[in-house]
Amino acid sequence: IARHGYIPELSFRFIKAIYQENEEKKTSFYKEINQGKENEIKNDIQKSESKKVISSSILKFEDLPEEWKTINIHLLEEWQFKEHHLVGLYKLNVLPASVVKESIEHFAYGIKHNKEHYKKYNDPLKVLIGTLRKGEMWIESSYKSKQELATLELMRRKREEKKKISIELCRIVDTMEAGNYWQWYRGLKEEDKDEIRKKYKMAGEYDDIREDVFKLHYMEKAMEENKSVDEIAFEVYLEKKKAREEEEEERLSNRMKEEGLLEKYYKWVDGLSETKIREFAEEEEVGYGKMTKRADRKLKLYYLKYELKVI
DSSP, X not given: OTTTTSSOHHHHHHHHHHHHHHHHHHHHHHHHHXXXXXXXXXXXXXXXXXXXXXXXXXOOGGGSOHHHHTSOGGGGGGGTOOHHHHHHHHHHTSSOHHHHHHHHHHHHHHHHHOHHHHTTOSSHHHHHHHHHHTTOOOOOTTOOOHHHHHHHHHHHHHHHHHHHHHHHHHHHHHHHSHHHHHHHHHTOOHHHHHHHHHHHHHTTOHHHHGGGHHHHHHHHHHHHTTOOHHHHHHHHHHHHXXXXXXHHHHHHHHHHHXXXXXXXXXXXXXXXXXXXXXXXXXXXXXXXXXXXXXXXXXHHHHIIIIISOOO
């Protein structure tokens, strides 16, 4: 076209240069696209080859990473869990070693401590392996770790030892302190008994020996106060005696009020010498215009018995 004079020479050269430049850009663009596809294909091939190596290579248990080799498969020896099962799970690459380890521990605990639940499986191991192959963890709801089991066992032993001691203390009370104990027991009020029961229930001891906790309380009281059981029995006697005297004092005062004798009684006391008061009160503490309740009670009894002759 340029030779025939349709396009000037300069214009022709310019158009040619632009055309060549566009062709070069197109070639470079298609090269980049093809290179990208080649890289993607290579990556896919590499991934496929990697999976192929994991799934088809002949692995031995010794070749597994350390966290897999330390999994305690002996927990399921009875159910024929072998090393090749671990190798298979590792090659499957669906669960980390920590999850497989915990699943085995849960399964072993459950099949030992929850036997009735596992009886429904014809092949328990097959069920476990199937669960793990699906990428799911085996969870036993009642699972307890070795540390928990050891703690529970220690607590059980201590409780058994404490129970033996409690039974022995009760035996001592029955054979050596029965009289004093029953005297003490009969002096307890219902609210006192409820408090003692509550104390031993909170300590988890009541269910083992039931109402014998009162014998334990009786012995503990002796040991806490560093007193012999005879001393405790004597104190119980004095407390009972004091209670009876207070009841008697109240009864006498009420009777004298009802019969209008209190005013006469106090006039009679005012007319007594201190010596006579001591005599009638049987040497109880008197003086300085004061006297003990015990002395007052004895004087009232004397007044009613010997002065009024009404008792």
